Amino acid sequence: MTQTPTRLPALVPPPVELPPRAATLRAEVRAFLAAERADGAWAPRADVWLSGWDERFTKELGRRGWLGMTIPTEYGGHGASPLDRYVVTEELLAAGAPVAAHWVADRQIGPTLMRFGTEEQRRKFLPGIAAGEVYFGIGMSEPDSGSDLASVRTKAEKVDGGWELTGTKVWTSGAHHAHAFFALARSAPRDEQNRHAGLSQFIVELDAPGVQIRPIPLLTGAHDFNEVVFDHVFIPDTMVLGEVGAGWHQVTSELAFERSGPERFLSTFPLLTALVAELAGTSAGHDAGTRRAVGSLVARLAALRRMSLAIAGALESGAAPELAAAVTKDLGTRFESEVIDAARLLLAIPPDPGAESGYARLLADAVLHAPGFTLRGGTNEVLRGIVARGLGLR
Numbered sequence: 001m002t003q004t005p006t007r008l009p010a011l012v013p014p015p016v017e018l019p020p021r022a023a024t025l026r027a028e029v030r031a032f033l034a035a036e037r038a039d040g041a042w043a044p045r046a047d048v049w050l051s052g053w054d055e056r057f058t059k060e061l062g063r064r065g066w067l068g069m070t071i072p073t074e075y076g077g078h079g080a081s082p083l084d085r086y087v088v089t090e091e092l093l094a095a096g097a098p099v100a101a102h103w104v105a106d107r108q109i110g111p112t113l114m115r116f117g118t119e120e121q122r123r124k125f126l127p128g129i130a131a132g133e134v135y136f137g138i139g140m141s142e143p144d145s146g147s148d149l150a151s152v153r154t155k156a157e158k159v160d161g162g163w164e165l166t167g168t169k170v171w172t173s174g175a176h177h178a179h180a181f182f183a184l185a186r187s188a189p190r191d192e193q194n195r196h197a198g199l200s201q202f203i204v205e206l207d208a209p210g211v212q213i214r215p216i217p218l219l220t221g222a223h224d225f226n227e228v229v230f231d232h233v234f235i236p237d238t239m240v241l242g243e244v245g246a247g248w249h250q251v252t253s254e255l256a257f258e259r260s261g262p263e264r265f266l267s268t269f270p271l272l273t274a275l276v277a278e279l280a281g282t283s284a285g286h287d288a289g290t291r292r293a294v295g296s297l298v299a300r301l302a303a304l305r306r307m308s309l310a311i312a313g314a315l316e317s318g319a320a321p322e323l324a325a326a327v328t329k330d331l332g333t334r335f336e337s338e339v340i341d342a343a344r345l346l347l348a349i350p351p352d353p354g355a356e357s358g359y360a361r362l363l364a365d366a367v368l369h370a371p372g373f374t375l376r377g378g379t380n381e382v383l384r385g386i387v388a389r390g391l392g393l394r
Helices: 021-038 055-063 082-095 100-116 119-131 247-260 269-280 288-316 322-346 359-372 380-390
Strands: 136-139 155-159 162-169 180-186 199-205 211-217 223-236
Touching: 021 082, 055 100, 055 119, 082 269, 082 288, 100 119, 100 136, 100 180, 100 247, 136 223, 162 180, 162 199, 180 247, 199 223, 199 247, 247 288, 247 322, 269 288, 269 322, 269 359, 288 322, 322 359, 322 380
Parallel strands: 136 180, 155 180
Antiparallel strands: 155 162, 162 223, 180 199, 211 223
């Protein structure tokens, strides 16, 4: 008797095409970025969505309607589609513009508040996010937990009128500048039979009594990451995000936004464009091996963009494609590091972290930030486990 083969779920949603209006929007964003660079407002950098904190730039994007694009107009947003936002996002990243101040708030906090937040929470935070005036971090990771979110030890104990948080979050990008973050905490005793149960999310305002923010310097000496410690921090009931005990479901839905965007393969794009520009003026640029190496990178970049854009289309339809997002992040972050490898092999220009701008500075930034590419947002090893489980292979 012939058995019907098991049909595996699709790893990537159906492809989508950008609407015609995208070309006009893209041209507007490019013209703005060109004017900013001509005025010397900023120089392109690698990994800008982590390190490029510039509140002036963020507020200017808000003024132009390029933040909170998918937030409904009643909350200060613009009621645009995720595909419109995608166009703006990839242009900002491709230019190496300083987008870190608004990145987390615009990418995932706004959509999550629309999905799980109360009316009071939306009114409180969304208008400021859309204006580029309210900044958020992410309170998921903890010391000694790696990418195992189910192992969080931060406790949320019920008290009169709210909850009391005690514990530590780590690798919190921009917490020393941010106004608030979403914290995942254990609101019920751990159940070894279901480690995902008993978790809840809370909106923590980072100037609250009992919150301590400790810097974690990078290899560059820059301060982007932080450890955030809660010492009996009171969170009112009005700042519980979604349902008590539904934290795991909410966080995994949120990760679809975090893992699938163009930032997962464009962190080193300014370096790639600088590499092509440098090669164009040398004999090495005409070498067949060099051309194959660069062509391979460009072809993979095009494929990754199609995958990421397909996920943006799925998000527009209301889906939460966690599996596809995991695949895109795994492939994309490995690609980013391979751009660095190619840049070091194809040109004999050493990295220079002291340079003001140019190829040597872009290479230095990329090299020093590269160790985090495959760690942040979930390690690639964990992501492959998610994919295997989603395919029914484990």
